[in-house]
């Protein structure tokens with residue numbers, strides 16, 4: 001197997017693909033958003049519960065889950081994302097997405113150690129960047145309470 | 158019988174490595190590769206004859222016109238049309254179907270009329286009908302597929318109930334790009350004729366693979382693409398019966414299609430010019446004529462036998478893989494296999510196979526309603542053509558086995 005391919009399908013990714021975390025509908029969710037990738041038919045729904053902060057403090061993600069179908073990259077990315085976003089504010093989630101986006105588009109591993117770095121290999125497969133970011137688009141839409149489905153076509157990646 | 162091994166050397170693109178492996182091109186249902194004679198025809202036209210057609214009185218323009226009209230006659234002969242004027246050059250299948258829908262549909266459909274389609278249509282034989290149905294108030298109706306994996310093709314037992322007198326158009330694909338089903342085109346046309354419906358056949362997947370005789374089939378329209386029959390992209394044709402074409406209004410206006418233009422109204426030329434507004438795609442049409450020569454020299458019955466045998470071989474080899482779901486007929490099929498696994502996604506398969514130099518396609522194949530009906534979001538498809546070999550299918554099957562192992566399957 002080529003170096004590019006083994007970089008793409010890292011153990012962390014294969015593990016999340018085989019045993020997805022937080023998969024299924026979240027019964028306590030108060031936000032939901034759907035994402036799809038029209039060119040390949042991948043779909044992802046993100047359910048999240050936003051908990052009100054103490055007055056003056058921003059809301060935080062109390063819990064979240066995902067559901068959908070797609071390739072190993074899209075499923076693993078959504079699964080890993082759910083483990084990273086718990087407890088975060090909308091601003092923190094957006095910042096984390098920016099980090100993630102930089103990782104998958106440039107291949108540069110993050111400075112602080114994070115499982116997100118497992119997705120650095122995606123950059124060598126530009127057609128697969130959309131797969132890696134699908135769940136994130138849905139999650140960010142859910143945080144914005146934007147009911148229009150996130151579609152990877154309308155994003156610059 | 159053609160020397161299939163030698164045919165490979167007719168296709169310059171095949172002589173290359175991908176990721177250090179010899180290219181195995183199994184994405185022929187998306188587009189076929191082009192033989193050297195077709196590439197040379199393109200270059201020759203531009204280097205020697207290039208000029209605008211019709212209206213020209215100088216030597217080059219006359220040469221270009223002759224070459225373009227010669228190509229029309231050649232394409233007509235390829236499908237046994239009665240008259241070259243029954244061939245309208247288009248950008249491809251999609252544009253040809255849009256032409257019929259907009260022109261014949263726009264002029265003839267009334268509220269309450271029915272357009273009969275099948276559940277296995279490509280988006281390009283579906284969306285144009287949705288658009289014209291919305292404009293005219295006609296309704297869509299579908300011939301269902303048979304079997305959980307479409308192994309039974311179309312459910313022909315339903316035809317009596319579906320082909321009612323309100324049906325004005327029956328549009329169906331000759332060969333499915335997603336299941337490899339070969340539909341009984343002549344039978345479907347004769348059934349449609351009984352209720353007075355016109356028939357429109359999507360020939361994108363049949364034109365380069367099977368002998369096609371529009372008069373034996375008995376269809377009113379037949380749409381196809383050059384790039385799926387060893388010809389260039391950007392050119393295709395609509396065959397239409399002369400009597401129907403001459404009664405149809407133009408669908409696009411411009412130069413070349415009028416007999417007389419006044420500031421307030423114009424008169425149209427007869428078919429085919431009426432439907433070819435603007436400067437046509439002359440060079441690609443000429444090269445398409447050469448592709449017809451190339452395929453006829455091989456023999457389309459021979460091509461059908463060759464592609465079909467490869468598809469059955471692939472079907473057999475893949476059917477033993479654990480957890481595989483193969484779509485389409487078990488026996489006779491066109492030159493493709495389409496399959497899905499529960500735990501390994503088509504896009505992961507395509508990425509892995511590419512590393513072995515194998516070009517496959519994964520996705521919904523512009524067939525989303527069918528995918529949904531089958532409970533799938535995508536399949537992986539391997540599709541074959543004249544230059545593919547049994548050895549390539551061995552390499553493909555072995556690659557697939559490694560992929561499954563990697564993802565924790567077999």
Ligand SMILES: Cc1ncc(COP(=O)(O)O)c(C=O)c1O
Nearest residue numbers: 249250251279281334359361382
């Ligand atoms: C069955 C079928 N119909 C129509 C088309 C559309 O052909 P084109 O894109 O050349 O217009 C295709 C090709 O993808 C096809 O497979």
